[in-house]
Amino acid sequence: MPQDVDAIMDLVNIASKKGKKIYLILESFGGDGNVAEKLISVFRTTFSDGFYVIIPNNAKSAATMLALGSDKIIMGINSELGPIDPQIQVQLPSGQVQYVPAKSITGAVEKVKKEVGTNEKLASVYYPILQQIRPEQLKFCEDAIKFSTAFAERWLDKGCMKGKGKKDITAAVEELTTGDRFNMHGSVINFEEAKRMGLNVEMWKIEENKWKLVWQYYLRVKASFQINPNATKLFESTDSSVNMNVQIIPMGNQPR
Numbered sequence: 001m002p003q004d005v006d007a008i009m010d011l012v013n014i015a016s017k018k019g020k021k022i023y024l025i026l027e028s029f030g031g032d033g034n035v036a037e038k039l040i041s042v043f044r045t046t047f048s049d050g051f052y053v054i055i056p057n058n059a060k061s062a063a064t065m066l067a068l069g070s071d072k073i074i075m076g077i078n079s080e081l082g083p084i085d086p087q088i089q090v091q092l093p094s095g096q097v098q099y100v101p102a103k104s105i106t107g108a109v110e111k112v113k114k115e116v117g118t119n120e121k122l123a124s125v126y127y128p129i130l131q132q133i134r135p136e137q138l139k140f141c142e143d144a145i146k147f148s149t150a151f152a153e154r155w156l157d158k159g160c161m162k163g164k165g166k167k168d169i170t171a172a173v174e175e176l177t178t179g180d181r182f183n184m185h186g187s188v189i190n191f192e193e194a195k196r197m198g199l200n201v202e203m204w205k206i207e208e209n210k211w212k213l214v215w216q217y218y219l220r221v222k223a224s225f226q227i228n229p230n231a232t233k234l235f236e237s238t239d240s241s242v243n244m245n246v247q248i249i250p251m252g253n254q255p256r
Helices: 004-016 033-046 062-068 102-118 120-130 135-158 166-177 191-197 209-227
Strands: 021-025 050-055 072-075 087-091 097-101 201-203 231-236 241-245
Touching: 004 033, 004 231, 004 241, 021 033, 021 209, 033 062, 033 135, 050 062, 062 135, 072 191, 087 102, 087 135, 097 102, 102 120, 102 135, 135 166, 166 191, 191 201, 209 231
Parallel strands: 021 050, 050 072, 072 201
Antiparallel strands: 087 097, 231 241
8 A cells, every 4th residue: 555655665774774685574465556566666776686575375466466576486385476457446236345356347348248249139138237337447447457467567577587588478467467267366376376377486395494484473473463453564674663553433322
């Protein structure tokens, strides 16, 4: 999220005084792709000798995007990346808000066009459905997909697929954004899948001391969040620690 940048920049300033190589422990279910791109530029510019991402458990969606821009992704047996297909906020008829994959909306429109082209009688069936999709929403979905695709192409070439051929990068981008192999936003891309795609990944085995230290740290952080339920994010280095909290306001009994 945009508000994360200030806290991360503080950590970058501290770490850059100690060297030009950094290992970023990343645990996140995602956020803003534009922020991921900004942070990649910061890390790659500041730490010219190496920018490595360690994933204790989950780095999904925009967190995967951030990892793609690193020189190497370090994973354990249970670590996972995810697809980077954009999610669009949609208001349901009930008034509730739901996040829907952009490719689901564009794909549904293409499916309708294809079926109506084959059988015009279906037009009357699909018309009420298509009325719920606004033209600007459809264009936004198309632009969001283009952004994710261009992001992956740009940063894989500079990051964890540097030196790979254009054909290999294009194939990986296809799988990460609109491919059929990972057709759900929560699909698991483990070490074996990441390696198969050609990403520069390294496995730290569960019995290795360096992985044990990372896992212990992850569990301690997780326990800290359980102790403090108001805490939502943690930005930490060897010299500083910043928590982001939410304020929970009890509403009490409300009049009907």
